[in-house]
Amino acid sequence: MKTKKLATVLLASALTAGSAFGLAACDETTSENDAALLDEITKLQQQLSEVQKDLDDMKKDEEPADESVWNFGAESYEKLKYIDKGLSDRDCFAGKHFKYTQNWIAYTLKNAGYTSEDIEYQDVAVPTYATKDMSAYQLKKKYTAASKAEYLNDGKYYSKKTNGYGYVENAEGEYAKVNVTSQNIVVTKEGKTDKQIIVGMHYDGTGTGDNGSGVALGLTTAEKFFDVETQFTIKFVFFTAEEYGLYGSTAYAESMTDAEKANTLYMINIDSIVCGDYCYLYGGVQDNANKTVTQTEAYDNASAVAKSLGLEFKSNPWTWGNLAPENYDDENPDYAAPSTGNWSDHAPFAEAGVKYLYLEATNWEIPDYTGYGESSIVGMLMNTENDYLEFIETYYPGRPLAHLTQFSSLLNALLTQTSWNY
Numbered sequence: 001m002k003t004k005k006l007a008t009v010l011l012a013s014a015l016t017a018g019s020a021f022g023l024a025a026c027d028e029t030t031s032e033n034d035a036a037l038l039d040e041i042t043k044l045q046q047q048l049s050e051v052q053k054d055l056d057d058m059k060k061d062e063e064p065a066d067e068s069v070w071n072f073g074a075e076s077y078e079k080l081k082y083i084d085k086g087l088s089d090r091d092c093f094a095g096k097h098f099k100y101t102q103n104w105i106a107y108t109l110k111n112a113g114y115t116s117e118d119i120e121y122q123d124v125a126v127p128t129y130a131t132k133d134m135s136a137y138q139l140k141k142k143y144t145a146a147s148k149a150e151y152l153n154d155g156k157y158y159s160k161k162t163n164g165y166g167y168v169e170n171a172e173g174e175y176a177k178v179n180v181t182s183q184n185i186v187v188t189k190e191g192k193t194d195k196q197i198i199v200g201m202h203y204d205g206t207g208t209g210d211n212g213s214g215v216a217l218g219l220t221t222a223e224k225f226f227d228v229e230t231q232f233t234i235k236f237v238f239f240t241a242e243e244y245g246l247y248g249s250t251a252y253a254e255s256m257t258d259a260e261k262a263n264t265l266y267m268i269n270i271d272s273i274v275c276g277d278y279c280y281l282y283g284g285v286q287d288n289a290n291k292t293v294t295q296t297e298a299y300d301n302a303s304a305v306a307k308s309l310g311l312e313f314k315s316n317p318w319t320w321g322n323l324a325p326e327n328y329d330d331e332n333p334d335y336a337a338p339s340t341g342n343w344s345d346h347a348p349f350a351e352a353g354v355k356y357l358y359l360e361a362t363n364w365e366i367p368d369y370t371g372y373g374e375s376s377i378v379g380m381l382m383n384t385e386n387d388y389l390e391f392i393e394t395y396y397p398g399r400p401l402a403h404l405t406q407f408s409s410l411l412n413a414l415l416t417q418t419s420w421n422y
């Protein structure tokens with residue numbers, strides 16, 4: 001700032017001197033002053049040149065050292081646009097774009113350099129209900145996005161509940177349980193050590209924000225990190241069936257051995273990061289008995305890294321000493337900072353004892369004060385017909401790119417850390 005002010009002063013001086021020189025040149029009686037004025041102007045021009053060089057250097061210092069490595073916001077936004085236009089129906093039962101999304105993820109990873117050995121498909125059983133006595137062909141036609149669908153054959157039948165949500169056992173019911181087989185996609189990026197960080201995002205659903213945004217950032221990061229040297233091994237996991245009850249992440253967490261859990265520094269969950277008013281970080285397990293939140297190490301680390309980068313993130317604001325409006329008469333908050341609810345893919349890992357960091361864009365300070373409000377102007381977008389890019393950009397122009405850029409900057413910094421001191 002001081003340099004810019006100096007440039008202004010010098011420029012004003014140069015203009016004053018130049019004007020004086022011009023006036024003096026018109027007066028033959030003052031020709032003896034010309035040489036002195038010329039000398040002064042020359043010196044001022046030299047000083048201005050030096051100041052301009054300083055300003056150019058300052059501008060370079062303000063720019064990212066290597067945007068292609070440390071910030072994948074623009075690339076993620078391009079993938080988000082592709083998902084929005086061509087892969088919007090990703091329902092894991094019958095979404096017409098679900099298998100296309102699987103193939104696109106695998107193609108992008110292989111095109112980046114990953115081999116078939118680096119990419120695994122984990123079968124996930126997703127329970128549901130279908131009219132009993134359907135043929136195998138009829139089941140396959142009904143569940144077109146699944147790799148397999150078959151009756152559980154447990155001899156039980158069910159009816160729909162009177163409110164239309166869920167099923168109740170009924171010997172005369174017209175429905176039977178079906179197991180639909182879907183897949184998680186797991187890609188491994190080897191590090192210098194076998195200590196690992198899991199980066200997870202669900203790819204099922206029908207929303208651009210939920211969770212096309214997580215897929216866009218996660219896939220771009222996996223793609224770009226193929227040839228980036230990292231201290232820790234990174235597992236990028238694209239979860240299926242989050243929308244039906246966290247089945248993909250539950251299957252993955254339950255498949256982890258004790259040794260693998262012990263070897264995992266933490267899990268990062270990326271879910272719905274472009275629609276909400278603010279960028280949030282969460283982590284930890286709420287302990288009401290002791291009025292504290294434990295296992296916050298991943299959150300603490302990310303908060304410190306974000307601060308060092310000059311990035312501003314929020315977290316759930318509610319504590320035992322600052323209850324949400326809906327909890328004023330309660331002893332405990334529903335969700336104590338910096339933890340959050342169990343509604344996304346971090347939850348099975350927390351239950352398995354794996355520390356987590358959850359990235360989300362929302363707003364905890366509007367009703368119902370749990371983050372479900374998401375945005376102050378149009379409210380909740382996830383799981384609504386308005387979760388598409390044109391609508392988001394109409395009401396919040398520039399927000400998707402800005403949020404992707406901010407989360408990408410933090411994510412890249414976390415994945416390139418060389419030590420873990422928590």
